[in-house]
Amino acid sequence: MRYITILLLAICILMPSTAWSGKYKLEHNAIATIELPKPVLSSDFSIEKVLSERRSVRSYTDEPVTLKEVSQLLWSAYGITYTREGLPDFIRGGFKTAPSAGARYPLEIYLVAGNVKGLLPxxxxxxxxxxxxxxxxxGDVRSDLMAACLSQKFAGDAPVSIVWSxxxxxxxxxxxxxxxERYVCMDLGHSAQNVYLQCGSLGLGTCAIGAFSDDALKKLIGMTEEEVPLYVMPVGRLPREHKK
Ligand SMILES: Cc1cc2nc3c(=O)[nH]c(=O)nc-3n(C[C@H](O)[C@H](O)[C@H](O)COP(=O)(O)O)c2cc1C
Structure with missing residues (x-):
């Protein structure tokens, strides 16, 4: 009887984490895994300068962005900045660069790479x-991304785009x-603003896109059933007129 009680107790304790795993860990079939360069944690650019100069930029040069820049942008969006043993599953690896209501971290982040030095399209x-x-x-699917973004040209021109769900x-x-109604999009705003500011500090340009076909974007990226596509941020090098 004692063993049965212990067994039942163990099942009760283990049950929630088993039930959570699908929600917290998405499954995607990957062709390859790429370790990103370590993010840089300092810069000569002050936060005040970045804030005062931030603008949405919708035209870019034809030059590629680098894998180092991509790494820095993704880290700014949702990189892990604090972790320790025993954090709950929903924290998914650790506390991140963007705040999140209750540390639920509902966001997933994708990259549409077309012209990145050191990374296949x-x-x-x-x-x-x-x-x-x-x-x-x-493959380079930037023209499909542009179509999903209701033909907004800069989504097709940018060497790379970050997509949130x-x-x-x-x-x-x-x-x-x-x-x-509130927290998921508040979380999204924090993460996306980090990318705006990180772009400013790297001398790159970006512009948030909220106008797109949900179905087309979801299908293009290959999002899972439970994800809702929320935002696209094309990123590229600043044309001459934007350079200070
Ligand atoms: C939620 C949201 C959705 C947006 N969607 C688009 C969009 O689909 N296309 C676009 O060109 N700009 C989009 N923008 C950018 C705004 O047009 C831009 O932020 C605004 O004109 C202010 O300019 P600034 O960012 O340079 O200060 C969006 C911005 C936000 C916050």
């Missing part, structure tokens, strides 16, 4: 744990409708 999925990207599909359930299971 394709669609990549960023995993903050380990600071890696998984290549999900090969959210798994709302990570947030709503704790906060219900308040999580759906």
């Amino acid at each position: 394709g669609i990549y999925w960023y995993v903050p744990e380990g600071h890696v990207i998984h290549r999900l599909t090969d 959210a798994v709302y359930e990570r947030c709503t299971e704790k906060y219900g409708e308040r999580g759906r």
